[in-house]
Amino acid sequence: MTRWTPDPTFYPTPRDAAGAPAEQLAYVAAFDRSARQPDAIAVVDTEPSSETYGRVVGWTDLPHTGDELHHFGWNACSSALCPTAPHPHVERRYLIVPGLRSSRIYVIDTKDDPRAPKIVKEISPEEFGASGYSRPHTIHCGPDGIYVSALGNGTDGGGPGGIAVLDHTSFDVRGKWEADRGDQFLAYDFWWHLTRDVLVTSEWGTPDMIEDGINPELLLGRKYGHRLHFWDLAKRTLVQTVDLGDQYQMTLELRPAHDPSREYGFVGVVVSVEDLSASIWMWHRSDSSGGYEVTKVIDIPAEPAATEDLPPALQPFGAVPPLVTDIDLSVDDQFLYVSCWGTGELKQYDVSDPFHPVEIGSVHLGGIVRRTPHPSFPDERLAGGPQMVEVSRDGKRVYVTNSLYGSWDDQFYPDGVGAWLAKIDVSAGGFAVDPRFFPHGDEFRGRRVHQTRLQGGDASSDSYCFPSA
Amino acid sequence: MTWGQLAALAGLGAFHGLNPAMGWLFAVARGMQERSRRVLLTSLPPIALGHLASVAIVAAVVSATSSVVAANIVGIAGGAVLVAFGLWRLLSERHFRWAGMRLSNTQLTGWSFLMSSAHGAGLMLLPVLAATPVATGHSGHVAPAGLDGTPLAALEGVAAAGIHTIAMFAAMAVCAVLVYEFVGVNILRRAWFNMDKLWAAVMVGAGALTIALTA
Secondary structure (H helix, E strand, C coil): CCCCCCCCCCCCCCHHHHHHCCCCCEEEEECCCCCCCCCEEEEEEEECCCCCCCCCEEEEEEEEEECCCCCCCCCHHHHCCCCCCCCCCCCCCEEEECCCCCCCCEECCCCCCCCEEEEEECCCCCHHHHHCCCEEEEECCCCCCCCEEEECCCCCCCCCCCEEEECCCCCCCCCCCCCCCCCCCCCCCCEEHHCCEEEECEECCCCCHCCCCCCHHHHCCCCCCCEEEECCCCEEEEEEECCCCCCEEEEEEEECCCCHHHHHHHHEEEEEECCCEEEEEEEEEEECCCCCEEEEEEECCCCEEEHHHHCCHCCCCCEECCEEEEEECCCCCCCCEECCCCEEEEEEEECCCCCCCCEEEEEEEEECCCEECCCCCCCCCCCCCCCCEEECCCCCCEEEEECCCCHHHHHCCCCCCCCEEEEEEEECCEEEEECCCCCCCHCCCEEEECCCCCEECCCCCCCCCCCCC | EEEHHHHHHHHHHHHHHHHHHCCCHHHHHHHHCCHHHHHHHHHHHHHHHHHHHHHHHHHHHHHHHHHCCHHHHHHHHHHHHHHHHHHHHHHCCCCCCCCCCCCHHHHHHHHHHHHHHHHCHHHHHHHHHHHCCHHCCCCCECCCCCCCCCCCHHHHHHHHHHHHHHHHHHHHHHHHHHHHHHHHHHHHHCCCCHHHHHHHHHHHHHHHHHHHCCC
């Protein structure tokens, strides 16, 4: 049933959302790389005054094995307040959880007992395949349905990847989103400028390019994605494609400004094949052409390393690439967090001037060579690095998990990537790991951990239709 | 039309105008997006026009039908439609689907027409409209009822829709300007009462009343 007043976690403007209360719980996607145990949603206590703060306090196993949970999202968010198709009396209660490898999607209810979420619906790979797609990835709560990006076509592990839409209420697969995709073939992330009728998509690779691990021939042949696509959200047609240059391999996470009156956003590039650097680019509407321009605003160089410290895949290069694989923009659009999964670093940038980001903070955890331990467990050399990064709505807490993608973990951290979730506290002039918060190792029961979602919403879950000022 | 009917039409107009989903919130969003009160104000007439079109179609059909078919048949059939539609609205959790916020004035009128029609705004006027022929010759008439009994009676339906829309426009304008200028959109979090549920309940009630009055 619908509510009598709007769901209290919906906010009309990003500024209102930044004043939201702190999250009590975090939901974490946990998967078994060996596909022998089922994947799970782990529930972590994030309330500092609680006795179980920083511990796994809930666990929901899925009924199948081999799903490879990865990203997930909410059934509804602040976009429900958007005025053209408002539905603010629905509840934010269901997590829409895709299996990236299995193409199965679970709908998981967090309402009755938020610490013991219940699976209420399963969309089979065949049902999802009816959309023409497979390997569902990003979930966003849209104005007229739930949008799901997918890496592959519905049949053979190739492309094109694209976006499917699920019904808001029944969660049935409504079908393919695109009316005209032009020459778009590779897919990965997507998000939008809702009030501008613009949807943006990025490019990774088709399932057969990624599922068995990163393919050096494809990488050095510059075959992974290096473009951004801008679409008409209302007409569902491709309007503009911007090529960053084929040396910039893998344009991944898209983080548009939350304030709907601002029309720019950031995208991370994993690696340049010329020097193994990573980069952050900013798209923005050009005054002169009316279209979008994309500008490189951050370069992160590779770090030289001794051959014996490197996994076989990197030994020919004698360096560690930063491997920027996730970025997140605070709800107030002031700070950008950048995960360097290879070098084991989370960087904080002041992006109040989005054309000129300034690095103002950094913490090290893990890393291919450094293996920086958590401050509270100084004897444990950590594998993996900050990867999926999630920022609380008030911008004061940043959560990072350490797995990238099963088969790729194995290449870059061949002695085991482990599993950990760390929290970094942000304050004026401060950026430091919370020593009290570090669920890791056996707490995750042999699974690896990927995306974190915060109860009530977070910096990458909600879109807004009303400007802050 | 009687004064009572006029008041009822205007009252329902204000009720429709107050509903954020019917357009005033969209006008506010457009104004905020462009940081312009003028954009807000110029968004209101196209929205009202779309509402008028949606309501007028139903009103014209009902009034014209009433003039050639026995009034009680129109009342009972219309009442049944209204109850059914209201129950469907009440029980269904589906919401109006629309993607796209950068609309021209023509598109804005079209959006408003679809939004009003999907919510059955015109149907809600049925009890008032169906009562019109019954009131023929009543001393309380505001205007001569000479059109009754001819297909031109549809014009009276259109006039009813016009009165309704003027009230809707006024309520919408007051809400939009108050929220834009003084209150701020954060009020939505507390004050956006579930109009859809109330709306559907009003429909069921109005349908039942129509049947009761005409049967």
